[in-house]
Amino acid sequence: MLTNEQKIALVDAMGKKLFRAVPTKVLASVMGLSSMSAIARKVGASIWLFRHHVEVGNVPPPSFQLGRRWFYTTSETASIVREWENGSYRSPMWSAETIAEMKALYASGLTQWDIAEKFSCTQSTVSRLLKGRKYSRA
Numbered sequence: 348m349l350t351n352e353q354k355i356a357l358v359d360a361m362g363k364k365l366f367r368a369v370p371t372k373v374l375a376s377v378m379g380l381s382s383m384s385a386i387a388r389k390v391g392a393s394i395w396l397f398r399h400h401v402e403v404g405n406v407p408p409p410s411f412q413l414g415r416r417w418f419y420t421t422s423e424t425a426s427i428v429r430e431w432e433n434g435s436y437r438s439p440m441w442s443a444e445t446i447a448e449m450k451a452l453y454a455s456g457l458t459q460w461d462i463a464e465k466f467s468c469t470q471s472t473v474s475r476l477l478k479g480r481k482y483s484r485a
Contacts, residue, residue: 371414380411380418389424390431405436446476453477 357378375382381389387397400406406427409417419427430436445466452462459473466473 371416374413375416375418378413379421380413381421381424382416382418383409386419386424386427389428392431400436406431441476449473449476 374380383397383401384394387394390397397406401408407423409419410423411418411420449462449466452465453459453473457465459470459477463470463473
């Protein structure tokens with residue numbers, strides 16, 4: 348496998364004309380790079396969920412650029428897949444005790460907005476939890 352420096356040197360050595368003649372996906376495949384969508388498929392997530400995690404800073408952004416597209420190196424891909432499978436990038440599950448406390452507060456007259464503020468979440472999350480809709484995990 349090529350190091351990042353070798354990959355950059357390869358792209359520079361190819362020149363712009365040859366670089367444009369070879370499709371980016373082919374170059375990425377030969378160089379052992381992975382796109383966001385490829386990693387999302389590996390971990391069983393949608394591209395939109397994966398991009399969300401990149402945007403909020405849970406997953407590091409890609410570090411290697413080919414043309415206009417950004418890619419992850421082999422070591423970055425392995426690290427992201429390992430962390431994803433360990434559950435490091437998932438949101439915390441709501442415990443039954445926490446949900447029961449939310450329901451009790453709501454029954455006592457607190458608004459969903461107040462409950463959301465107390466538990467540092469959104470009003471829509473409180474609404475879903477009060478209605479018995481939990482977040483499913485694959």
